[in-house]
Amino acid sequence: xxxxxxxxxxxxxxxxxxxxxxxxxxxxxxxxxxxxxxxxxxxxxxxxxxxxxxxxxxxxxxxxxxxxxxxxxxxxxxxxxxxxxxxxxxxxxxxxxxxxxxxxxxxxxxxxxx
Amino acid sequence: xxxxxxxxxxxxxxxxxxxxxxxxxxxxxxxxxxxxxxxxxxxxxxxxxxxxxxxxxxxxxxxxxxxxxxxxxxxxxxxxxxxxxxxxxxxxxxxxxxxxxxxxxxxxxxxxxxxxxxxxxxxxxxxxxxxxxxxxxxxxxxxxxxxxxxxxxxxxxxxxxxxxxxxxxxxxxxxxxxxxxxxxxxxxxxxxxxxxxxxxxxxxxx
Numbered sequence: 632x633x634x635x636x637x638x639x640x641x642x643x644x645x646x647x648x649x650x651x652x653x654x655x656x657x658x659x660x661x662x663x664x665x666x667x668x669x670x671x672x673x674x675x676x677x678x679x680x681x682x683x684x685x686x687x688x689x690x691x692x693x694x695x696x697x698x699x700x701x702x703x704x705x706x707x708x709x710x711x712x713x714x715x716x717x718x719x720x721x722x723x724x725x726x727x728x729x730x731x732x733x734x735x736x737x738x739x740x741x742x743x744x745x
Numbered sequence: 746x747x748x749x750x751x752x753x754x755x756x757x758x759x760x761x762x763x764x765x766x767x768x769x770x771x772x773x774x775x776x777x778x779x780x781x782x783x784x785x786x787x788x789x790x791x792x793x794x795x796x797x798x799x800x801x802x803x804x805x806x807x808x809x810x811x812x813x814x815x816x817x818x819x820x821x822x823x824x825x826x827x828x829x830x831x832x833x834x835x836x837x838x839x840x841x842x843x844x845x846x847x848x849x850x851x852x853x854x855x856x857x858x859x860x861x862x863x864x865x866x867x868x869x870x871x872x873x874x875x876x877x878x879x880x881x882x883x884x885x886x887x888x889x890x891x892x893x894x895x896x897x898x899x900x901x902x903x904x905x906x907x908x909x910x911x912x913x914x915x916x917x918x919x920x921x922x923x924x925x926x927x928x929x930x931x932x933x934x935x936x937x938x939x940x941x942x943x944x945x946x947x948x949x950x951x
Contacts (some may be wrong), residue, residue, distance in 0.1 A: 679809030
């Protein structure tokens with residue numbers, strides 16, 4: 632059986648996409664803009680990259696796709712993406728992993744200074 | 746909607762056709778809407794910002810296509826030799842043609858100077874991308890541009906390596922020749938595919 636740890640570390644773009652969905656469900660363009668803002672423009676996704684990542688996240692079951700009922704230009708309902716419980720746990724685990732890494736680095740710097 | 750936005754959105758619609766059928770069915774409509782939204786925002790700061798956004802899509806396209814084809818495999822496009830050749834040429838043309846075009850435009854924008862060499866390089870790069878749709882014409886134009894680039898590369902290499910040892914001269918000439926060789930090879934592959942396709946279709950028509 633797969634454990635959460637097997638999926639870590641996440642790529643930066645995957646992490647920011649999941650983080651973007653942590654507070655509320657969003658549609659594609661809102662994710663694109665939010666990832667840009669969260670990463671302070673370090674991660675600028677193209678549409679192709681965003682949907683490549685979303686299709687993978689849907690496949691893993693980390694993200695769920697919802698119909699809003701609000702139609703797009705094509706007449707089809709606009710889609711929203713929401714973090715699943717598994718996605719939430721993965722995001723939490725990755726954040727904790729990064730905190731451990733940062734704490735270890737800070738400790739080492741502090742040792743060198745003292 | 747400005748003309749630039751309309752043209753680039755239409756071109757993006759064509760690029761979406763490169764994705765596997767099932768992937769397109771799931772995401773193409775959304776991708777088109779998201780791209781149009783992003784383009785409209787970028788176009789507010791000028792046409793170049795919109796062009797840059799489009800070029801970013803082009804440069805990320807090979808990786809996106811690769812990921813999409815892994816998740817939604819469509820074995821039919823690799824079913825026979827002709828399809829394999831066609832799709833190899835297509836993937837390469839988007840990657841190499843798109844990248845070289847982006848590179849030449851970026852350099853021109855940065856320096857504010859369109860040199861003859863860059864202008865010449867843009868022709869086969871653009872032809873390579875267009876060959877996706879017009880295989881024979883695009884392939885021939887790519888080959889012609891590739892031959893000119895080979896010639897310019899050899900002349901440039903010869904001038905640069907004069908007085909150097911023979912091995913250095915040969916290496917510089919080869920490097921100059923290689924510069925246009927990719928265009929010759931893949932332009933030729935497109936022409937071969939177009940000819941083969943015609944010869945397959947002619948007996949069928951008869």
